[in-house]
Amino acid sequence: MSSAPLAPGATIGIxxxxxxGRMLSVAASRLGLKTHIFEPGAHPxxxxxxxxxxxxxxxxxxxxxAFATSVDVITYEFENIPTAAxxxxxxxxxxxxxREALHFSQDRLVEKTFLEGLGLxxxxxxxxxxxxxxxxxxxxxGTPAILxxxxxxxxxxxxxxxxxxxxxxxALDAMNSAPSILEGFVDFTFExxxxxxxxxxxxxxxxxxxxxxxxxxxxxxxxxxxALSAPQHRQAIEAARKILGALDYVGVMGIEFFVKQDGLxxxxxxxxxxxxxxxxxxxxVIDQFEQHIRxxxxxxxxxxxxxxxxxxxxxxxxxxxxxxxxxxxxxxxLHLYGKADVKPGRKMGHVNRITGPAKG
Amino acid sequence: MSSAPLAPGATIGIxxxxxxGRMLSVAASRLGLKTHIFEPGAHPxxxxxxxxxxxxxxxxxxxxxAFATSVDVITYEFENIPTAAxxxxxxxxxxxxxREALHFSQDRLVEKTFLEGLGLxxxxxxxxxxxxxxxxxxxxxGTPAILxxxxxxxxxxxxxxxxxxxxxxxALDAMNSAPSILEGFVDFTFExxxxxxxxxxxxxxxxxxxxxxxxxxxxxxxxxxxALSAPQHRQAIEAARKILGALDYVGVMGIEFFVKQDGLxxxxxxxxxxxxxxxxxxxxVIDQFEQHIRxxxxxxxxxxxxxxxxxxxxxxxxxxxxxxxxxxxxxxxLHLYGKADVKPGRKMGHVNRITGPAKG
Numbered sequence: 053m054s055s056a057p058l059a060p061g062a063t064i065g066i067x068x069x070x071x072x073g074r075m076l077s078v079a080a081s082r083l084g085l086k087t088h089i090f091e092p093g094a095h096p097x098x099x100x101x102x103x104x105x106x107x108x109x110x111x112x113x114x115x116x117x118a119f120a121t122s123v124d125v126i127t128y129e130f131e132n133i134p135t136a137a138x139x140x141x142x143x144x145x146x147x148x149x150x151r152e153a154l155h156f157s158q159d160r161l162v163e164k165t166f167l168e169g170l171g172l173x174x175x176x177x178x179x180x181x182x183x184x185x186x187x188x189x190x191x192x193x194g195t196p197a198i199l200x201x202x203x204x205x206x207x208x209x210x211x212x213x214x215x216x217x218x219x220x221x222x223a224l225d226a227m228n229s230a231p232s233i234l235e236g237f238v239d240f241t242f243e244x245x246x247x248x249x250x251x252x253x254x255x256x257x258x259x260x261x262x263x264x265x266x267x268x269x270x271x272x273x274x275x276x277x278x279a280l281s282a283p284q285h286r287q288a289i290e291a292a293r294k295i296l297g298a299l300d301y302v303g304v305m306g307i308e309f310f311v312k313q314d315g316l317x318x319x320x321x322x323x324x325x326x327x328x329x330x331x332x333x334x335x336x337v338i339d340q341f342e343q344h345i346r347x348x349x350x351x352x353x354x355x356x357x358x359x360x361x362x363x364x365x366x367x368x369x370x371x372x373x374x375x376x377x378x379x380x381x382x383x384x385x386l387h388l389y390g391k392a393d394v395k396p397g398r399k400m401g402h403v404n405r406i407t408g409p410a411k412g
Numbered sequence: 413m414s415s416a417p418l419a420p421g422a423t424i425g426i427x428x429x430x431x432x433g434r435m436l437s438v439a440a441s442r443l444g445l446k447t448h449i450f451e452p453g454a455h456p457x458x459x460x461x462x463x464x465x466x467x468x469x470x471x472x473x474x475x476x477x478a479f480a481t482s483v484d485v486i487t488y489e490f491e492n493i494p495t496a497a498x499x500x501x502x503x504x505x506x507x508x509x510x511r512e513a514l515h516f517s518q519d520r521l522v523e524k525t526f527l528e529g530l531g532l533x534x535x536x537x538x539x540x541x542x543x544x545x546x547x548x549x550x551x552x553x554g555t556p557a558i559l560x561x562x563x564x565x566x567x568x569x570x571x572x573x574x575x576x577x578x579x580x581x582x583a584l585d586a587m588n589s590a591p592s593i594l595e596g597f598v599d600f601t602f603e604x605x606x607x608x609x610x611x612x613x614x615x616x617x618x619x620x621x622x623x624x625x626x627x628x629x630x631x632x633x634x635x636x637x638x639a640l641s642a643p644q645h646r647q648a649i650e651a652a653r654k655i656l657g658a659l660d661y662v663g664v665m666g667i668e669f670f671v672k673q674d675g676l677x678x679x680x681x682x683x684x685x686x687x688x689x690x691x692x693x694x695x696x697v698i699d700q701f702e703q704h705i706r707x708x709x710x711x712x713x714x715x716x717x718x719x720x721x722x723x724x725x726x727x728x729x730x731x732x733x734x735x736x737x738x739x740x741x742x743x744x745x746l747h748l749y750g751k752a753d754v755k756p757g758r759k760m761g762h763v764n765r766i767t768g769p770a771k772g
Contacts, residue, residue, distance in 0.1 A: 057736070057739075060732075060735075060748050060750065060761075061750070061752060074441065077461070078438050078441060078442075078461065081434065081438060081460060081461045081750065082438075082745075082746065082747050082748065083746060083748055084748025084749065084750050084751075084761065085750075086460050086750065099463075100441060100446050100463040101437070101438065101441045101461045101462075101463075102461075103459075103460040103461075334697050337694050337720070337745050337764075337766055338745065346739075351739055352739055352740040354742060354745070355742035355743070355766075359719055359720055359766075359769065360697070360719055372420075375420075376417070379417075379706075379711055379712055380712040382714065382715035383715070385442075385697050385698065385714070386442065386443060387442050388420050388442065388443055388444025389444065390420070390421070390441065390444050390445075390446065391444075392421060401420075401444065404697075406697055406715075406719075409719065409769060
């Protein structure tokens, strides 16, 4: 079980049944592997393409136990897995990526401290547990700054901007007394992310960096190639290798960087396949989803090189009204998530627009 | 229902749960469509990635009726669907490709007559219903020739080679009294196939021809680009357009040609996605499976152009022992079918070997 590659016919358990779990299931099927989805919500998008689905809460120990013993290895599509559930699952089957990666990515303060410890540049930050901390923190990071809860932040939720001292009270209230972190602003030119994979044997394969544009705190587009200089490109890849190696990581990780004239700042790491890596589905022969499945299944990683240039655009809520036009454009490859209801702000799918053969 | 494109969330019913149904299901998921598989055999490969599976025989009218009414449109992965089942299904939901296509491809004699009627070149052929017919047929086609049952031929089964008059008796016995057709040999240089798609609106998109090599009557490899001259390439595409148009066809069709110095001979048509089109999964942005789903769902067809050159190799039976080496080679993209048992002659998967950016 431990380090031999999973044979075709084996089953990968996936915690979370959203679009990432769905695309992981599809990738697993290409390698002859089955998937079993664990998801509290009914009718998860991933369930439409998975061999099995368990609908249960993360505190349902019987369900967790039955799930774990029905699979050969466990992975996940989101990082906020309750600790007790993880404890139980880990006692029954290998969980990849490992606990270490979750530990660092579940807490912004721990994450930043870890990254700084690796000699990587991060935004100025300070711990905040109340009004008195905040004044000192603002002095240390400068303003404007963003106050964020240490845990469970996702797509701009649990965040408040502090432009000047007068914003402090409202920002603290928005945190609802949760342990928080104040992050100083970084004056950056643009943001890129690297989707990196590390195999069970320690091999690391990185996809080319993508350039991200956010709108209302949600990723809007990722463009490859990114407008990085060769040294910047190298620096991003080297940082990714350092992070994955330090965590003895197995699987795909998304790493966001702010690009400044004089270097790269690591913004955030996500121990899973990442929205900014969706372009790989149509830009590479082996995409981030298959790369992740290969890693957690103990297979050799695939080739990560890019054959086409791509602009990935998220389809959010009302964007679905554009579907007829998007489907009719021959430059587009569509990827829809099988979600029943269109809601404002909800990620419904994405489109990979092919802009030409790979260059740059 | 009839001609409006299916909206995301709709369900495509697929007759047959093998590897073709499996890869069709995966393609449907990209477009936000669900699939429901109808298959007599238990645990079909397609069931691992489909939203629903019905396990029932083609003479189970209740099961057919429940299946049809649960889906929005019906397609199939194989052409030998029993007539009574088709009658019932057609009365409840659109079946695409249509009956016409099945009619022609289910019977080799009818197929050849149809193709000849379109002005396309086919191998010399003659109807054979017994020993007396056979002598006349051999005179008309010349020897060597191949005696084939008119119906249900697949991967070299139900065929017998007649080198000289002395082989006639054994060949007839091999047909087991089934209505047959004698096909004269064609002295060809190589075989190619065109994977062509036609949308509900009549638009036709063809993938580049692939060059096929068979072994023991089973497809072994398909290579793109094929070694066709520009006029031969044009002739193949024009023949494909003519065939699909004449049938008012909706979906993907595989068309095999023998290539001779002085022209192309149409060997066979298959009204479905085709093994010789598997290279499109890694050579094109939109593959044959998505193209078929787009067509039967009434969507506009996708771009069929090739970004990479590919050699597709089938993995048959014992080839699965080569899996570790195949998985470790970065030029390879693997596609395994999730079949539980490795059997000699059984198609277990295929590998698309990327040989470079598209040229030729």
